[in-house]
Amino acid sequence: MSGQTHILLVDDEATLREPLAEYLVKQGFRVQQASDASQARSVMNAFNFDIILLDIMMPGEDGLSFCRHVREKTETPVIFISAKGEELDRIVGLELGADDYVTKPFSPRELVARIKVVLRRAQNGNGNGIRPGSGSIYQFSGWTLKTDQRSLIDQEGVAVPLSSGEYQMLLALLSRAGQVLNRDQLLDITQGREAHAFDRAVDNQISRLRRKIEVDAKNPEIIKTVWGGGYVLAGAVKTL
């Protein structure tokens, strides 16, 4: 990446697009605007972008379909901007290979924080870290984690609800099973919404996760602590 980060902002609502572009420029980004998918396509032919901010509900071709098109051609990260807040829409958005999403109305600062996280992940080659492979299912120690529904299910078929932080943490550990991850790495992979995250937050999430999935949270068998190092997911993980 040379110099400024180049952002493509696609949204049909000029009332939102223009002030947002202005704000991002102020934050030191280079911003290209497009008011619909076809305009975005032609702009993409002319420029290289580091990241795309994409509205889902647009007249003509919608954001989801455009995202699919982008994914087929490039590895450029995508953040969805959606007015829909329904859980289902979020899942569908991430299914299509978006890297993150924000729902309207969002805090512009949070958006910038997320842009930075996604970009850092892309640079570190962790691009597909949080981006779930289409509907993968992880099986470990009697548990099943379904990424398409973000649900953790035990041996008896009972769903155990996780907070989004816990979910991200578990997914990070599962996708790198057997690999020791230190707190910084875990933050790097999982940090999304919680911009205030710090080292203790990782320990906190891990201990909550353990209470939910370990037989005895005091003597963890699934998520083990590596002294001085970090955490590792022990045991066999099967990916379906």
Place this chain on the structure above:
Amino acid sequence: MKRFLPNSLIGQLLALVAFTLLIAQTINVVLLYRGAQNQKIAEAAVSAVGRITGEVERINDRGFRERRFPPDGNPRMRKSRPNISAQSMIETGQVRLPTVEGRAAVAFENMGVDLRAVEVARVDFLPTTMVNSVIGLGRGRERVHAVGYRDLSDKVDGYIIMSAQISDGQWLSIASAIRDRNPLFVRTLIFQTLVIYLILLIPLIWLGRYISRPLKALTKGARNFSPGNNDPIEESGPPDTRQLIAAFNDMNSRVGAMLDQKDVMLGAIGHDLRTPLAALRVRVESVEDDIERERMIAGIDDMDRTLDDILSLARLGRSQGMAEQTDISALIETVADEYTDMGEEVSFTRSGRITANIRATLIRRALRNLIGNAVKYGKQAAVSVDKDGDKLFIHIDDQGPGIPADTIAAMFEPFARAEISRNRETGGSGLGLTLARAIVRDHGGDVVLKNRAEGGLRASIILNLV
């Protein structure tokens, strides 16, 4: 009376047919019985006429009446001779049978027997004067061959007494036993009734099912009606039932279409209000004054939450994902942790796993609203879980001033807010409690508010575990 009636259509149909059949067969029995009774009397009368005719002819032939047989003679013969007397043997108290008298008179005339009068009466017991003039007794077993006379019992069903006045003014009298010709006929009739009923049963059950099965499907369809999934009910059964089902299916799809329309509209409202809100939110960042900016942000967030609550409330009842077996403890823990992370005082002690069939995202929201209220108005929230039979109670206790008992019901009204709220904070959308209760009711449970004796308010979510 009503509770003895069967509930189902088939049951009522069968009971009705059984009842009707019983009445019809009873009438039949009465008629047949009376016919048989007359027949028996007629038979007895024919024998009596024959015997009297014979006696009259003998008297006419010889000009005098024969001497009686000696006592050691054939007892049957001795018994069967007509009695001869100056008076009619029919006494005034006895039941006269005018029809039989008329027919007997005609019979005598046809046979050329000249009689002055014929009297016939029916008696239950043989008068002592007639014991030597009885016919029709004890001969049953010998007449077994004729159809209908088989198994003739020895039972005698009374007698008829026939007195005939011959030309010299004397009366010849004979008693004739009325024989029970067919003692089995009541049993036969019961058997017959049962056979008819059993034969009717098969088509009746078939008919009943033909009518009631589509009705049952319709009932089930109406009961399980959920706009998200309106598979039409198969049109079957008689034409009017088909029409009913067709009308129901039609209504079903109209309701579905209306709700779809509502969803589209709500989606549009959500989109159209959130986009300008988002634009406003972006512009607010350029406000220089920090305090002013934070206030504006808080205002926008508040609007967003209210909008979200309104949309959720309006969408409730529309199926949003399937309910699944969920660990309630883990769910409560997740919500409690959210509040702890925000610096609120929320305690929950996990007591083993409790599972219920719920839609976790919705129940999570109800919990959030109730715990949010507890920390907002009651400083802290203590969450506990209690199981009673197949009911699950999630209690959220706070340390606040509680709510006057008479305003508790009003708290569930949309946009109601606790007057006594001491906080100066903006009080959310005013839909939190309404939404929480609507969500839990949608799960077949309820939300109840109660002032605790030791102070503070207890909000309880009651869920059915089965």
